[in-house]
Amino acid sequence: MDVPRRTIYVNNLNSSIKKEMMKKSLKNLFSNHARVMGIDIFRTSHLRGQAWVTLETVSGATDCLSKLQGFMLFDKAMRVQYAKEDNDRVAKKEGTYVPKELKEAREKKEKQRQERLAAKRAKAAEAEDDPAAKKLKTDSSSDAAAGDPDAPPSKRLFMPSLPLECTVDMLEVLFSPYAGYVRATMPRPGLGFCEFLDETASTKAKEALQGFKLTPEIGLEVFFGK
Numbered sequence: 001m002d003v004p005r006r007t008i009y010v011n012n013l014n015s016s017i018k019k020e021m022m023k024k025s026l027k028n029l030f031s032n033h034a035r036v037m038g039i040d041i042f043r044t045s046h047l048r049g050q051a052w053v054t055l056e057t058v059s060g061a062t063d064c065l066s067k068l069q070g071f072m073l074f075d076k077a078m079r080v081q082y083a084k085e086d087n088d089r090v091a092k093k094e095g096t097y098v099p100k101e102l103k104e105a106r107e108k109k110e111k112q113r114q115e116r117l118a119a120k121r122a123k124a125a126e127a128e129d130d131p132a133a134k135k136l137k138t139d140s141s142s143d144a145a146a147g148d149p150d151a152p153p154s155k156r157l158f159m160p161s162l163p164l165e166c167t168v169d170m171l172e173v174l175f176s177p178y179a180g181y182v183r184a185t186m187p188r189p190g191l192g193f194c195e196f197l198d199e200t201a202s203t204k205a206k207e208a209l210q211g212f213k214l215t216p217e218i219g220l221e222v223f224f225g226k
Contacts, residue, residue: 006037006061007083008053014074015048025073026051033067034060038087054087120172120183149223153199156225157206159192163218166192174212174220178205193225 008030013022023039030036035056042050055061061082070077159171171184175194180201186192196202202224212220 002082004058004062005082005086006055006058007085007087008055008061008064008080009083010051010053010078010080011049012076012079013049013051014076015043017074019043022051022074026053029068029071029073030055030064033064040087052083052087117169117172120176121168151224151226153203154224154226155196155199155202157194157196157202157222158225159194159220159222160190161218161221162186162190162192163214164189166190166214168192170214174209175205178208181205 010026017025019041023041026039027036030039030053037054037056039054040052053064055064065080065082068078069080072078157175166186166189168184168186171186171192171194175181175184178196178201180197182195182197184192184194194202194205196205206222206224209220210222214220
């Protein structure tokens with residue numbers, strides 16, 4: 001289903017009509033139903049017979065869409081629909097405009113972040129076959145039962161009362177920024193483990209994240225594991 005937007009995509013226009021004449025005609029036509037912010041027409045080989053009309057309000061765009069569907073303009077029936085995304089004019093008016101170069105840079109940074117997380121998950125999956133990881137899984141039940149706040153420092157931390165919607169990815173986001181982070185695991189919903197290179201690293205992470213609000217009602221409980 002099309003998402004209502006302020007920009008309307010128009011196609012099946014008569015491409016033999018000069019660009020300025022078509023622009024003026026579209027503006028006169030759409031202005032009868034809503035206030036027009038701008039019209040874009042591109043005459044490249046694959047964009048002939050198309051236009052994008054940006055209206056001031058979504059309701060105005062919706063009214064134009066319903067009133068002008070199939071309208072005969074220069075002997076051709078217009079086809080109109082909501083555009084896939086709003087024109088930059090809308091973002092500039094609302095103060096949310098982001099230049100294309102900056103937008104691409106942000107998308108590239110996010111893609112790199114996702115690739116790093118994927119690499120960490122792959123590394124953790126490989127590590128599941130080593131003896132230390134198997135021991136981590138085997139000892140999980142006894143650790144969960146203990147929950148001793150006075151337990152001596154250990155390079156392994158465990159969280160016995162996580163929200164059921166919590167995932168390994170969420171634990172990675174919380175703990176991976178701390179130096180010495182190795183991996184996070186969740187043997188079952190609500191129970192999580194994080195391993196560090198040494199006790200100093202795990203202690204810093206534990207002190208920093210103790211009580212961190214995972215939800216408005218639930219704070220993070222972190223204990224040293226065995």
